């Protein structure tokens with residue numbers, strides 16, 4: 001049988017305390033994170049039915065007429081526009097989305113319909129947050145950091161957010177759904193419907209993530225890349241829209257508190273005689289620069305701020 005293109009890791013050894021299984025899983029994860037920062041997980045603790053239900057309900061929601069969706073427009077004071085959003089007309093990203101912060105956040109604006117949607121979104125969020133913590137713990141161990149290091153550094157869960165996305169069908173002339181990028185946060189978890197379209201760049205080639213029910217995609221993001229001084233890679237990924245149908249997905253961003261200082265850790269620099277590859281920065285500063293890419297897009301996309309903004313080049 002052909003090798004699956006993106007490795008799929010069974011996380012059950014981590015809940016069953018199967019030491020041998022954990023070791024094997026960690027080898028696969030370490031390799032994937034060192035090369036390109038993407039892998040898939042099964043037995044991750046989020047019920048498959050819940051993931052399916054979330055996709056079904058988001059499909060119902062996004063198929064409503066605009067005026068119904070616009071009833072969940074964001075309140076103006078939120079740090080990110082929680083609620084229903086469309087991309088600006090000039091954006092190359094042809095999607096619409098519903099964004100939420102943790103259940104109970106006062107920024108959240110939920111649709112009234114379909115009636116079960118809010119409860120399912122809150123459930124999915126809570127479950128993905130638990131899986132995010134588990135993955136962070138595994139990444140911590142794969143990086144050889146002291147136990148609980150990342151958990152303690154990244155203890156404030158109020159910055160996490162999730163988006164339900166709907167991508168419009170490709171046209172004859174273009175199929176960009178989400179332009180290539182790296183996520184700014186720590187770890188992202190994604191699931192997509194059977195239309196597929198998510199791709200990751202490995203050795204200069206775009207590798208499609210073949211959709212598989214109940215499977216979550218793990219995406220290592222910029223904060224982990226900086227802390228580990230490039231030992232683990234922030235995945236470059238994009239979404240290509242399929243023809244003839246819309247495509248639905250969810251992305252959960254296991255984030256970091258804005259006032260945290262981010263810089264390569266001593267473990268990956270002075271302790272091993274390596275120079276830092278990034279200068280330190282406050283996370284909220286980087287978030288603002290990234291947000292500005294969206295609100296004030298530069299004329300050439302190459303001028304968008306990425307994590308390379310903090311590179312030490314000498």
Ligand SMILES: O=C(O)CCC(=O)C(=O)O
Nearest residue numbers: 165190192198239249251
């Ligand atoms: O829709 C997807 O599959 C991925 C979304 C994504 O990469 C993002 O929102 O940053």
Ligand SMILES: [Fe+2]
Nearest residue numbers: 181182183237
């Ligand atoms: Fe992304």
